[in-house]
Amino acid sequence: MQKASVIAPEAAPRAFAHEGRRRISVLGATGSVGTSTLDLIARHSDAFEVEVVTAQKNAAALAELALRHGAHLAVIGDEQAYAELRARLAGSGIEAAAGATALIEAASRPVDCVMAAIVGAAGLRPTFAAARAARRVALANKECLVSAGAVFMSAIKASGAELVPVDSEHSAALQAIGGHDPKSIERIVLTASGGPFRTWSDAEIATATPEQAARHPNWSMGPKITVDSATLMNKCLELIEAYHLFPVDADQLAVVVHPQSIVHCLVEFADGSVVAQMANPDMRTPIALSLAWPARMAAPTARLDLIRLGALTFEAPDEKRFPALGLARRTLELGGTAGAVLNAANEVAVEAFLERRIPFPAIAALAGAALEEAARTGQIREPVDLDDVIAADEEGRALARGLLRRYIVS
Ligand code: NAD
Ligand code: MG
Numbered sequence: 001m002q003k004a005s006v007i008a009p010e011a012a013p014r015a016f017a018h019e020g021r022r023r024i025s026v027l028g029a030t031g032s033v034g035t036s037t038l039d040l041i042a043r044h045s046d047a048f049e050v051e052v053v054t055a056q057k058n059a060a061a062l063a064e065l066a067l068r069h070g071a072h073l074a075v076i077g078d079e080q081a082y083a084e085l086r087a088r089l090a091g092s093g094i095e096a097a098a099g100a101t102a103l104i105e106a107a108s109r110p111v112d113c114v115m116a117a118i119v120g121a122a123g124l125r126p127t128f129a130a131a132r133a134a135r136r137v138a139l140a141n142k143e144c145l146v147s148a149g150a151v152f153m154s155a156i157k158a159s160g161a162e163l164v165p166v167d168s169e170h171s172a173a174l175q176a177i178g179g180h181d182p183k184s185i186e187r188i189v190l191t192a193s194g195g196p197f198r199t200w201s202d203a204e205i206a207t208a209t210p211e212q213a214a215r216h217p218n219w220s221m222g223p224k225i226t227v228d229s230a231t232l233m234n235k236c237l238e239l240i241e242a243y244h245l246f247p248v249d250a251d252q253l254a255v256v257v258h259p260q261s262i263v264h265c266l267v268e269f270a271d272g273s274v275v276a277q278m279a280n281p282d283m284r285t286p287i288a289l290s291l292a293w294p295a296r297m298a299a300p301t302a303r304l305d306l307i308r309l310g311a312l313t314f315e316a317p318d319e320k321r322f323p324a325l326g327l328a329r330r331t332l333e334l335g336g337t338a339g340a341v342l343n344a345a346n347e348v349a350v351e352a353f354l355e356r357r358i359p360f361p362a363i364a365a366l367a368g369a370a371l372e373e374a375a376r377t378g379q380i381r382e383p384v385d386l387d388d389v390i391a392a393d394e395e396g397r398a399l400a401r402g403l404l405r406r407y408i409v410s
Contacts, residue, residue: 004153005247006163006174007182024291025052025134027107027126028117030061032222033140033166036283037115037291038069044297052106054118054126057081063088073097075106077122100125108133113291116141117166119224120347121340121393124148128386131155131163138290140166142241143347147340148389149244155386163245164290169238170245171286172264172277174293180269182247189266190238191258192317193218193281195230198259202321208360210353218261218281227350231363232322237346239328240339250332255325257315262304280304324364327371334375336382337392344396345370352404362407369406370399 024041028034034053041048050069055062059081066074066089073095076085082098089096097106107114107126114130115138116123123141128148130137132155139145144152156163165171169190177185196215197205213230214223221229228234239253256266261281268274279285280302288299306312319326324346331338349366352358358366374380374396383389 003244003247004150004157005182006165006245007177007247021047021049022112022291023051024048024113024115025054025107025109025111025130026050026115026117027052027054027103027123027130028115028119028140029053029065030055030058031117031119032220032225033117033283033287034115035065037117037138037287038065040284040288040291040297040299042069043300047297048291051109051111054103054106056118056122059084059088066094067092073106073109075102077103104129110134112136113138115166115287115290116144119143119222121147121343121390124386124390124393128152128155131161132159134161136162136164138164138166138287140287142167142237143343145241145244146237146343147393148383148386149240149339151383151386151389153244164293165241165245166283166286166290167238167241168279168281168283168286169265170242171289173242173246173267175277175289176265176267176275177246178275180267180275184270185246185248185252185267186270187252187254187268188242188246188248189254189256189268190235190242191261191263191265191314192232192235192255193229193261194257194259194315194317195232197230197321198257200321205321206359206361210356213353213360217259219283221283223354224347224350227353227363228346231324231360232317233324233327233346233364233367235317236324236326236328236331237343240331240342243332250329253328255317257317258312259315260309260312262309262312278304322364324367327364327368330368330371334371334380336380337389337395338371338374338380340383340389340392341374341380341396341399342367342371344393345400348397348400348404352407357409358404358407359409366400366403366407369403370396373399373403 056077107129282301
């Protein structure tokens, strides 16, 4: 089957062909990516206006963002927080709503761009809604591509929406590929910082705490992706994300550890050329690109000073100490709903680790065990639609919860 991809040189970018300010909805507005997006939009208020902002629980933070950015609608996922949201927006003229259905309706508003920055599989339905209604989906929610892969890419294709990745490595790949013939791509190499435990021994990693996992050396991000970066599950998810976004096979994807997080991705071409994208690690650069693409807009990221940096270093990833990385290969080999199972099991495992119920190495072990259990019991199949993906996500969660007790420390 011909894979859909975001690289389609024959299709000239159609989005934003109109004059006037572009209307943007920010899903997951209170998060790390959400607030960076709103920060950029505020710096370019002549070019953008905010339609919708959403969050899950924090009504105070959501109301504050809605008021500051003049949003038209603010939606809180947690219905218990609705009264507070309404009270805080009273008299502002900003609409308020709550609940899972309201989130989907909000994501379905026809806008120029939806920033899909909800964390985890919780973002699936709203991101699919955005794919149907928006001219462009700026995709931060990598779990959507990992879980729904081909189903999501066909939803994008069917609606004619533009998909622009926000993840820094995939933003970098998009730029490196540029107008080159996709057939001339030999490999896409994602860089990984290596996370806070890059130089730790097995014994040290075995006792790593949530506080230690939270100390990412280069990036400031939400709690879940920060743990994913420590296990290198983040890079595993990103390999799967890259597989779905770009016109390459699984064996054309690789990872190199680059502790400075300056080079974000390298694309190797048939003639031996390697095109890389560099920037200081600040999500406002890839977010700006996702809003302005194929143009560029100013972002306040500190300028790169290679002379001051002096050296960029690269090393091989160690799958023995970081077995999560190898799960990408296995997931792509199994195909179908394997991504949904892996992602769901990882979410269960990360939560259990943050609650101090399982040790750090159990995160990758549990995710891998759930994946193998799903394969062994014949639960992996080709999903036909989003409901099927969500059913597989639930199966993955159930498998992981069932296996969890094996890893629980008393
Ligand atoms: P975060 O935890 O800082 O923010 C998550 C946002 O999602 C919040 O607004 C929260 O209210 C909302 N949310 C949480 N649970 C929800 C639910 N059940 N229903 C609806 N909304 C919910 O996360 P983040 O770091 O901003 O990451 C967001 C997404 O972007 C993730 O998928 C992550 O992998 C991806 N991403 C983040 C970064 C980064 O630098 N932070 C980089 C690349 C990709
Ligand atoms: Mg990334």
